[in-house]
Amino acid sequence: MFLRTFLRPIIMHQNRREFLRFSSSVAEASSSESTESSIDESDLPVRMENPFRKERVQCVLCKHQISPDYKNVKLLSQFQSPFTGRIYGRHITGLCKKMQRKVEQEIVKAQKSVLMGTVTKDVQFFKDPKLFDPEKPIRPHKY
Amino acid sequence: MPSYEALVILRQMPRQEVITTLKRTAEAIFSKGGFIRKLDNLGHRTLPFRVFEHGIIHKTGTAFNITFDSPSKVVFDLNEEYGRDVDIVRSNIFKAEEPVKIKCTLQEELQPPAYRKGVIRMLRIARKGQKEKYPLNTGLNYYPFQK
Ligand SMILES: [Zn+2]
Numbered sequence: 612m613f614l615r616t617f618l619r620p621i622i623m624h625q626n627r628r629e630f631l632r633f634s635s636s637v638a639e640a641s642s643s644e645s646t647e648s649s650i651d652e653s654d655l656p657v658r659m660e661n662p663f664r665k666e667r668v669q670c671v672l673c674k675h676q677i678s679p680d681y682k683n684v685k686l687l688s689q690f691q692s693p694f695t696g697r698i699y700g701r702h703i704t705g706l707c708k709k710m711q712r713k714v715e716q717e718i719v720k721a722q723k724s725v726l727m728g729t730v731t732k733d734v735q736f737f738k739d740p741k742l743f744d745p746e747k748p749i750r751p752h753k754y
Numbered sequence: 755m756p757s758y759e760a761l762v763i764l765r766q767m768p769r770q771e772v773i774t775t776l777k778r779t780a781e782a783i784f785s786k787g788g789f790i791r792k793l794d795n796l797g798h799r800t801l802p803f804r805v806f807e808h809g810i811i812h813k814t815g816t817a818f819n820i821t822f823d824s825p826s827k828v829v830f831d832l833n834e835e836y837g838r839d840v841d842i843v844r845s846n847i848f849k850a851e852e853p854v855k856i857k858c859t860l861q862e863e864l865q866p867p868a869y870r871k872g873v874i875r876m877l878r879i880a881r882k883g884q885k886e887k888y889p890l891n892t893g894l895n896y897y898p899f900q901k
Contacts, residue, residue, distance in 0.1 A: 728802035
């Protein structure tokens with residue numbers, strides 16, 4: 612096994628040298644032409660898109676195409692703090708600018724029409740699945 | 755005629771009275787030249803906070819959502835009329851909106867500051883206000899420009 616793996620390159624090398632000698636002796640004049648024509652087209656580099664390019668990052672609501680609505684209190688209360696009822700900022704929720712703005716507008720509408728608390732979060736939504744972790748914001752903040 | 759959504763919260767009362775109050779609120783729209791597209795019952799609920807309205811503190815209420823079309827000047831009159839109604843705890847009229855179609859820009863927002871559009875614009879504005887500086891190594895023994 613050892614011998615085979617390590618001797619093969621040498622043998623191949625010898626073969627190649629012999630082949631070169633042979634070709635040069637037979638057709639010296641057409642040597643340049645023959646090398647050009649012998650290029651295999653399938654071995655050439657192919658133009659293609661970068662296969663390592665990462666997928667475009669999207670926020671939760673844009674990804675699933677959810678539109679926040681002031682009647683959908685269950686969704687909106689997920690962006691509310693359970694301690695103070697305040698709306699979490701963009702650095703915590705991880706939403707894009709426009710979506711965050713829309714969520715905030717809808718929460719204010721819901722609060723105006725007494726569907727949602729302003730300083731409290733409804734207890735029945737406390738065990739809802741978490742969309743983000745307020746302890747680990749995307750960007751650091753001063754608190 | 756644009757579409758509107760009225761979210762009305764009626765105070766806690768017997769079923770028959772709820773029906774009459776709801777009829778009254780609906781007829782207010784009809785009498786002003788609007789028409790109703792949809793009427794949803796959002797259910798009897800405990801309010802998230804106490805609401806002091808018409809001399810009573812309300813803790814529960816029944817929410818109704820009325821989607822209607824009407825001339826835009828009617829909205830003011832409706833708000834005024836619903837505000838006077840003793841059986842209505844809170845009423846709000848919003849514009850009926852279709853689901854938003856937003857192109858997500860989170861990818862651009864997560865870039866480092868130097869690549870963010872807003873930061874680049876801010877830097878350009880800051881550079882605009884600065885006075886132009888000339889190099890001092892002109893080879894002359896005096897400053898050729900006005901100081
Ligand atoms: Zn988004």
